[in-house]
Amino acid sequence: MSSPRRASRNSCSWQRRCRSRAVWAARSTRWRSPEPGAAQQRGGSMLDDIYNLPLEERALGPILRARAESEGDRPYLTFADRTWSFREADAEARSIARGLAARGVGRGDSVALLMPNCAEFVFTWYGACLRGAAMVPINPQYRGFMLDAPLRETAARGIVVHHSLVESLHSLAPEVYAGLDWVAVVGGTSGVELPQGKAELISYEALRLTEGADPEIPCGYRDIHSVMYTSGTTGPSKGVMIPNGQFFASACVFLRAVALTREDVIFTPLPLFHGLASRLGVLPAMMVGAHVVVGERFSASRFWDQAAECGATVGHTIFTIPPILKAQPPGPQDRAHRIRCMYNAHHDPEFEERFGVRLVEAYGMTETGLIVYSDYPERREGAAGRLHDDWEARIVDENDFPLPPGEVGEIAVRPKLPFIMMQGYLDKPEDTLRACRNLWFHTGDMARLDEDGYFFFVDRKKDRIRRRGENISSWDVENFVGAHPDVAECVALPHPAEAGEDDVRVVVVFKAGAKTTPAKLAEWLEARMPAFMLPRYIEEMAELPRNPTSKVEKYKLVEQGLGTSTHDREARKTKRKTG
Known part of the structure; x- marks a missing residue:
């Protein structure tokens, strides 16, 4: 039986609050999420064409289970000196999901993650999604009011925090910390002192329940997968409500942008709380049966050695990393690796010649996911790519009138399919409506289109840093x-x-x-x-x-x-x- 508090939480959960406030609220009753396994019921397999995963199959649980069965003991996730197979990763995620279920976490709830890069981040993320709850990844550097916002707005039931970051909880406003039911600490509870309050202190190991019934709750493409916080320009950071349909849409585009297969090894030294390492790294690797190696952090002097050691074939980057790597002294490590491409960076002939690596560029946002790309290895120099078939886009002037090819304006987009875009900014209906004025989502990014539909990024709006x-x-x-x-x-x-x-x-x-x-x-x-x-x-x-x-x-x-x-x-x- 649900506790009064649980019933109260469900009745006012962020998921229900957002439905009445999001721009697409009127659409939400037009599509029903089918039960997982619909593809199998039609006589096919969800893994048959993972690059074009059908909307109705976009939920983590069935894909994770299918990969555990099809890939078994093949390596999936490596962090530091430990590697988990697909079968082991599935088991770990379900163990965490059982622990979450034992603490009353279910559909419509949210679980906060305050961790540096570590395997526990991935298993907590997957475990929350198996329970139909949203994972809320938080920048490990957040403190004070910046840490207050995601916990308060998502009404997180609990938080999984790394031992090294527990002190950050003392910077929370008392009323925010009072909303937590439990705090699970990665690295043990020895020496841990929590702020005064009712939150139960447990170790991450205690959250793992290896025995019991399967904790998975059937989910569909409409369910909120994550609330990710992205910086605004003139206001505080906003919680972007990302449904399963969108989370997996981005992963599918990434698969095509780098032509990822089960034989590839992704190396990502980027932070997991950020979408690039998670939904464009860990998730797509799982979808195709590839191996992903997560580094603690980016190191310019160690990058190529780390890539060579793990046998990486695909690397993660951001636009500032290639110049940093080029500034390193030339040496044998420049070519002593297997990386064939790095995502996401501008075309740089000098970089590609020196390191033997193709730079892949695409365009997307937390709110939209990845929407502009080129099928690997195609590209047009200087361009981010062309628009995905599931989207409409135009370049508009300051009055929202479309501009002809060659003229610079703001990128405005809208989806052709339901639930492949954010379902609004959490608890910020005015910001949601402002961004989606005139039935187009305004990205705040400036670009131009050529006659063939290629997007050339120009600049950002001035207030964004x-x-x-x-x-x-x-x-x-x-x-x-x-x-x-x-x-x-x-x-x-x-x-x-x-x-x-x-x-x-x-x-x-x-x-x-x-x-x-x-x-x-x-x-x-x-x-x-x-x-x-x-x-x-x-x-x-x-x-x-x-x-x-x-x-x-x-x-x-x-x-x-x-x-x-x-x-x-x-x-x-x-x-x-x-x-």
């Missing part, structure tokens, strides 16, 4: 900086960096009589902000430029460039090393 593969919300940065007691007001904006990315720049106005300097403010922020968000440049001004309606004119600050008295945090670090 892109640093080391992460989208950074200027609102989040300003919230951190504005919390300093001597700051009267501030703005965050991008400053051009190497490889087409941004550094974070902050312009601040201190309160009258304040003795804080930009350098002291930088030190104060280092103890409070996630490292990837820390501003490189902090500049003090007497006042910010404003228009007649008092709105800050960021474009003027961009045009002015850095002031002569701007504090450069990187220059200070370099001086420390050489001093």
